[in-house]
Amino acid sequence: MDDVQAIRCLKRGDIGGLEILIARYQLKAIRTAFLITHNESAAEDVAQDAFIRFFEHARHFDEQRAFRPYFMRSVVNLALNLVQKESKGLQFSGDDDTSQLEVLLARAVSVETQVEFSQLSHEMLEILFKLSPRQRAVIVQRYYLEMSENEMAEALEIAPGTVKWLLNAARTRLREMLGVERSAR
Amino acid sequence: MNKKTSSQVFDTAARNHIPDSVDLAPRILAHIQEKKRALMQSHLKIILAVLTVILLFTVLMIGWPTVAQALQRLFGYLPGVGVVDLSVEPRKLAEPVSQTRDGITLTVESAILSADLTVIEVKVEGIPASAYPPESTPIGQRQMCSSPVFLRLPDGATLEMVVRSNQALLSSAFGAAESKNTWTLEPVPTNIKTVTLVMPCILGLKPGAAPENWEVPLRFVSVNANDSAPGAPSQLPVATQAIPTPTLATPAAGTPTQVVTASEIKKLTECDTSCSWPVWSPDGRYIAYTNGDLQALWVMDADGSNPRLLSSIARRFAWSPDGTQLAIISVGRLFVIHPDGTGLLALNETASDWAAPVWSPDGKRIAFLASDGNQPRLSSIDVDGNNLRSLYNQPHEMLDLFFWLPDNRQIAFTTQICRGNPMKCIDGLKLIDIDGSGLQSLHAGENMSLQSLSQDGKQAYINERTGEDEVFYRVNLDGSGTAQLAALLSEQYPQISPDGTRITCNSSDGYFEIMNLDGTDRRTLVKQAIVGFSSWWPDGKRIAFVSEIQGEYQLYVINADGSGLVNVNAANHPGYSDALPVWSPDGLHLAFVSSPLSTDQDKSQIYIVDLPH
Numbered sequence: 163m164d165d166v167q168a169i170r171c172l173k174r175g176d177i178g179g180l181e182i183l184i185a186r187y188q189l190k191a192i193r194t195a196f197l198i199t200h201n202e203s204a205a206e207d208v209a210q211d212a213f214i215r216f217f218e219h220a221r222h223f224d225e226q227r228a229f230r231p232y233f234m235r236s237v238v239n240l241a242l243n244l245v246q247k248e249s250k251g252l253q254f255s256g257d258d259d260t261s262q263l264e265v266l267l268a269r270a271v272s273v274e275t276q277v278e279f280s281q282l283s284h285e286m287l288e289i290l291f292k293l294s295p296r297q298r299a300v301i302v303q304r305y306y307l308e309m310s311e312n313e314m315a316e317a318l319e320i321a322p323g324t325v326k327w328l329l330n331a332a333r334t335r336l337r338e339m340l341g342v343e344r345s346a347r
Numbered sequence: 348m349n350k351k352t353s354s355q356v357f358d359t360a361a362r363n364h365i366p367d368s369v370d371l372a373p374r375i376l377a378h379i380q381e382k383k384r385a386l387m388q389s390h391l392k393i394i395l396a397v398l399t400v401i402l403l404f405t406v407l408m409i410g411w412p413t414v415a416q417a418l419q420r421l422f423g424y425l426p427g428v429g430v431v432d433l434s435v436e437p438r439k440l441a442e443p444v445s446q447t448r449d450g451i452t453l454t455v456e457s458a459i460l461s462a463d464l465t466v467i468e469v470k471v472e473g474i475p476a477s478a479y480p481p482e483s484t485p486i487g488q489r490q491m492c493s494s495p496v497f498l499r500l501p502d503g504a505t506l507e508m509v510v511r512s513n514q515a516l517l518s519s520a521f522g523a524a525e526s527k528n529t530w531t532l533e534p535v536p537t538n539i540k541t542v543t544l545v546m547p548c549i550l551g552l553k554p555g556a557a558p559e560n561w562e563v564p565l566r567f568v569s570v571n572a573n574d575s576a577p578g579a580p581s582q583l584p585v586a587t588q589a590i591p592t593p594t595l596a597t598p599a600a601g602t603p604t605q606v607v608t609a610s611e612i613k614k615l616t617e618c619d620t621s622c623s624w625p626v627w628s629p630d631g632r633y634i635a636y637t638n639g640d641l642q643a644l645w646v647m648d649a650d651g652s653n654p655r656l657l658s659s660i661a662r663r664f665a666w667s668p669d670g671t672q673l674a675i676i677s678v679g680r681l682f683v684i685h686p687d688g689t690g691l692l693a694l695n696e697t698a699s700d701w702a703a704p705v706w707s708p709d710g711k712r713i714a715f716l717a718s719d720g721n722q723p724r725l726s727s728i729d730v731d732g733n734n735l736r737s738l739y740n741q742p743h744e745m746l747d748l749f750f751w752l753p754d755n756r757q758i759a760f761t762t763q764i765c766r767g768n769p770m771k772c773i774d775g776l777k778l779i780d781i782d783g784s785g786l787q788s789l790h791a792g793e794n795m796s797l798q799s800l801s802q803d804g805k806q807a808y809i810n811e812r813t814g815e816d817e818v819f820y821r822v823n824l825d826g827s828g829t830a831q832l833a834a835l836l837s838e839q840y841p842q843i844s845p846d847g848t849r850i851t852c853n854s855s856d857g858y859f860e861i862m863n864l865d866g867t868d869r870r871t872l873v874k875q876a877i878v879g880f881s882s883w884w885p886d887g888k889r890i891a892f893v894s895e896i897q898g899e900y901q902l903y904v905i906n907a908d909g910s911g912l913v914n915v916n917a918a919n920h921p922g923y924s925d926a927l928p929v930w931s932p933d934g935l936h937l938a939f940v941s942s943p944l945s946t947d948q949d950k951s952q953i954y955i956v957d958l959p960h
Contacts, residue, residue, distance in 0.1 A: 177376065180376075184371060184372045184375060188372075189365065192365045192371070193358060193362070196361055196364055196365050202364050205365065206369065206371065209371060210371050210374055213371065214375060214378055214379065217375075224812060279359070283356060283359060283360035287360050287361075302357070306353070306354050306357040306358070307354070308352075308354050
């Protein structure tokens with residue numbers, strides 16, 4: 163059952179549709195929230211809140227929208243709101259320079275040993291949590307959720323008929339086409 | 348260690364804090380259960396009771412089989428089951444089966460088995476109220492059974508649950524002594540006639556509060572068999588019409604479908620993992636595409652020769668109007684480069700990859716989103732890196748698509764701002780001069796999407812969704828007005844022809860349709876097309892689209908009048924699907940991506956086929 167079918171179940175009042183979505187996205191959602199909040203318990207609360215909000219408004223969900231980016235954006239926003247509320251007055255590293263993190267990430271992607279990888283990932287999280295919440299959210303969206311054209315690449319690995327993916331790919335394409343067509347004038 | 352993606356790196360790092368075993372489902376379901384209980388007011392119960400009596404009366408008057416058959420005729424699916432694959436003869440439970448333990452009776456009332464799923468209805472009676480978690484326990488701390496049931500085959504293999512309609516959890520809010528459950532599980536192989544339903548515990552009850560580890564033997568027979576107990580679910584309604592397999596319409600009766608075979612199709616390249624949608628250079632000489640998880644940007648000649656890596660990470664890119672340069676956004680930097688890899692020039696180091704850069708029509712400036720970690724702002728810069736201008740930035744407002752008007756002096760862009768709880772989002776289409784002055788709001792509304800631009804770039808086509816209705820508008824980008832066009836119902840992915848006269852869309856029943864902009868002269872081109880993959884030929888006379896045939900995507904081309912169907916039987920290799928068609932600027936060639944369906948093999952390929960006028 164793909165996301166569209168699960169959401170349709172949910173719209174019909176079948177709670178099983180929500181369970182499908184929870185099973186499929188909860189880990190990603192909790193880890194996303196954790197990477198932004200730096201708090202395991204808060205991360206679970208954020209993910210739970212996001213699922214419940216979606217459940218309550220599922221009937222209005224536009225099936226033309228891809229669920230995953232929509233939902234993950236909701237998780238990011240909830241996590242961001244929470245951590246910004248709780249971090250009022252706290253200071254973060256001023257310049258929000260993410261280059262060091264990106265260098266570590268580039269190394270971690272191709273590192274050869276588990277030991278080195280563990281060390282790098284530890285350092286990455288340390289640097290990540292020193293960034294402002296908003297910058298954390300940007301990094302998480304870019305490198306963890308890969309929220310851009312990569313949605314298409316990811317979706318190519320799942321079963322056909324996943325209309326959500328198709329719609330998302332189409333939107334990506336629209337963006338590309340607009341860029342190209344406009345630039346062609 | 349194997350090479351990881353950036354997402355995997357973060358996932359592994361986060362796993363130390365958030366283990367794989369975390370399960371939010373019980374907490375969330377408990378929360379929903381609590382809310383349901385609060386909502387179930389007495390007057391609602393009365394209304395439900397009245398409706399139930401009316402329904403029962405109707406059924407008694409005209410008989411359940413009549414009602415069921417009427418439903419079948421109406422919907423063509425198995426009532427209570429949904430749309431199923433009836434390519435093999437469906438089966439049913441031979442007879443209801445009950446077990447009673449400690450006063451609790453579990454009855455498997457019915458089952459329907461199709462080629463693609465198994466649906467089982469189970470009633471549980473005699474549940475003591477004390478078996479439910481006490482309501483005084485805070486939500487989230489309630490311990491309750493949520494272990495899924497499964498089917499055990501004679502050889503010990505198991506079939507897992509796919510969907511659980513879990514009224515048991517919800518009925519516990521009312522302390523119900525009886526609950527009904529409908530479970531959808533993986534399909535039972537056709538040669539298996541008996542299985543065992545295994546229920547580790549009764550859903551929604553406190554662990555240990557009721558007998559656990561239920562095992563109920565089930566036997567299945569053909570739905571046409573007449574061997575079930577009288578009055579038992581032998582009368583479970585079964586659709587008599589098979590679900591149609593994907594078939595193409597015959598738009599031009601008597602005209603055979605032309606098939607372009609694999610020998611006429613040329614493979615241009617193979618990606619490490621996934622290829623993105625190929626993007627032709629405006630002069631048709633090159634094709635750009637991204638490859639792999641980090642989206643490395645590659646360019647090759649249009650015949651597939653000379654593939655070269657331009658950037659190891661390129662989230663966004665755009666060809667210059669003359670095709671001699673690409674603007675690329677990579678890790679926060681905007682730069683330009685020639686397609687042969689020379690002439691690299693960094694323009695800006697605060698570029699956001701939320702949106703692709705957009706060249707001005709004269710090729711002298713580039714619009715992009717700039718961000719220093721805060722809200723991205725619409726900006727523009729000369730192609731030599733001079734004259735950076737910040738054009739638009741409003742707190743909490745997301746910028747999405749933007750494009751230059753033909754006079755190079757204005758930029759139109761879409762925005763979205765969300766507020767409130769529950770959140771409400773307003774989309775907008777705005778216009779601004781390139782010096783940042785003269786801001787105009789051209790259109791605003793909920794669920795608005797920019798669909799396309801007119802060929803002269805002076806008008807934008809947008810659609811707005813309200814409930815089930817989807818209305819199209821044409822917006823004059825000089826601010827002189829908006830005209831309403833077709834109003835459709837639940838259509839998906841409309842695409843307007845390049846000449847702005849016709850719309851194609853996928854109807855809710857999967858048909859690929861074409862109509863005038865005002866909704867008149869509506870016709871079905873084909874009966875089965877995959878949403879989102881159609882592509883108009885540059886002159887608006889032909890359309891490429893993707894249809895699903897036996898689980899694989901195949902590429903087709905059809906004339907806008909419904910004639911001349913061509914099956915680009917592209918890859919012609921099992922396990923691959925063809926999608927993402929895009930025409931060359933001269934309309935002579937069609938490039939597309941062929942991708943594997945399984946996760947075992949993940950190398951996409953880009954192909955090209957010549958389709959002369």
